[in-house]
Amino acid sequence: MATSLYLINPAADFPTYMGGEGFEGWGLPRTAFIADLAIVAVAAMAPDGFDLRLTDEHIDPIDFDADVDYVGITGKVNQWRRMKEVAETFRARGRKVIIGGPYATLSPDTVRPHCDVLVKGEIEEIAPAFFADLAAGRPQREYEGTQPEQIDTPVPRWDLYPNDRALLGVVQASRSCPFECEFCDVIEYLGRGQRRKPVELVLRDLDALHAAGYRDVLFTDDNFTVNPKAAKELCRAIIAWNAEQTDGQMGFVAQVSMDSARNEDLLELCAQAGIHTVFVGIETPNEESLKLTKKPQNLLIDLHEGIARFHRRGITVIGGMVVGFDGDGPDIFQRLYEFVEQSTVPIFTLTALVAPEKTPLNRRLQLAGRLTEDSQGEGGRKPGDTNIVPLKMSREDLMKGIRWLCNRIYEPEAFRRRMLRYVEQLGEPRAPTRCFGSGGKLRPAYASARGVMKHLTQLGPEEERMAIEACRAGSQKPGAQDHVVAMLLRYAQLHYMYAQGQYWEPRIAATGASRAG
Secondary structure (H helix, E strand, O other), rough: EEEEEEEEOOOOOOOOOOOOOHHHHHOOOOEEEOOHHHHHHHHHHHOOEEEEEEEOOOOOOOOOOOOOOOOEEEEOHHHHHHEEEEEHHHHOOOOEEEEEOOHHHOOHHHHHOOOOOOEEEEEHHHHHHHHHHHHHHHHEEEEEEEOOOOOOOOOHHHHHOOOOHEEEEEEEEOOOEOOOOOOOOOOHOOOOOEEEEEOOHHHHHHHHHHHOOOEEEEEEOOOOOOOOOHHHHHHHHHHHHHHHHOOOOEEEEEEHHHHHHHHHHHHHHHOOOOEEEEEEEOOOOOOHHHHHHOHHHHHOOOOHHHHHHHHOOOOOOEEEEEEOOOOOOOOOOHHHHHHHHHHHOOOEEEEEEOOOOOOOOHHHHOOOOOOOOOOOOOOOOOOOOOOEEOOOHHHHHHHHHHHHHHHHHHHHHHHHHHHHHHHHHHHOOOOOOOOOOOOOOOOOHHHHHHHHHHHOOOOOOOHHHHHHHHHHHHHHHOHHHHHHHHHEEEEEHHHHHHHHHOOOOHHHHOOOOHHHO
């Protein structure tokens, strides 16, 4: 008899900048901005004889009545509360629960009481023994994976996933990053240095995503460009691969570091490969804070010039910004506002600094007595949530300042001005790809995206004016319209997110944002 395994990616504890949670709140079908790679990757490692079932709760509800031998749960820190709820519900119904993934690896002592089997680390090299134990009905209480030098994984089981309701597919070409940013937990569970997947296996995974209907894919690599030689090799291979696609070429989103803007040959290859959007950890224009948090790579190039180098090649920058570094005083909010006002970046993910468990920042602040009771991974959900005690301001000042800044930079008029500057700077894309392109197939995910655009114009007259003027500007430049629509979708998502967190000030809430949920 087959061993049954139900793999679940629980919903985030709170809407995120990059999620699609607002779609359902606006009366539209559940849609994820980004498909979940973890559950389909684990499913691919299961041998014959396993009856597999998958649920991404961002898209479908969990079936708590599922009659299965094992329930496998994965997730990050911002999913922990829901992970715990799901685990305890299944255990109360007599199911054996397995928890693995980034949070289980970083915080095993927190996770251990809530599961029957704990899996830490990367599963590839321990998968044969792990699945054999499950099939025999004798799993160990705990497994600890290794860090394989070369990523050699089977093709993810996208055939088990609701691909029609996710905008972005996901592929992984490498793991970890050699930088030592004090607040980053990636190197704590993936190790220092970068380990890569052979180019031919990346192309094999792209074949599977293309066949599943995706025409837009996120590279889940922690830093796509940190090894320029390897990144160039992969880009050249993707350029050739894309040229062979007769049923729609693929576009890509990637996470990169600002120092990559110094390598213009690399940027050009990225653009030619179809990378149309990058997430860059800008963090702060405060040079003192960048030095203190050990992120000197952001000091190697003027931030505005670095952004412009991406934009001129038709690559949109989404910027990550963090407030609450030890170098940040009460004036940081005005400084950040002025930086954004001069910027051509449409979307910034603005959050308070959080010290994840096991990071150098967590250890340093623990010794200094500057961690709150929320120090075991419960911080960092809403933009202002944090588990640290700031050095140069009170926690109350930090939270008030972030709320003020969120309202100022995402006021419709401020966003309109930024969008127009962005469109003016955006160059023509080097590759004929589309942001959220459907390859000629109108999947439900794209129908939801259209519904979000319609809803955005109904939030109020200022939002409507902003959206109309941005779209008009985008329509007048080759290749810009798709970028504009993608940024407006993300603006709609953060509008929903801020409304759920009660971040909007009364004037903005009165436009209709409070009705978003």
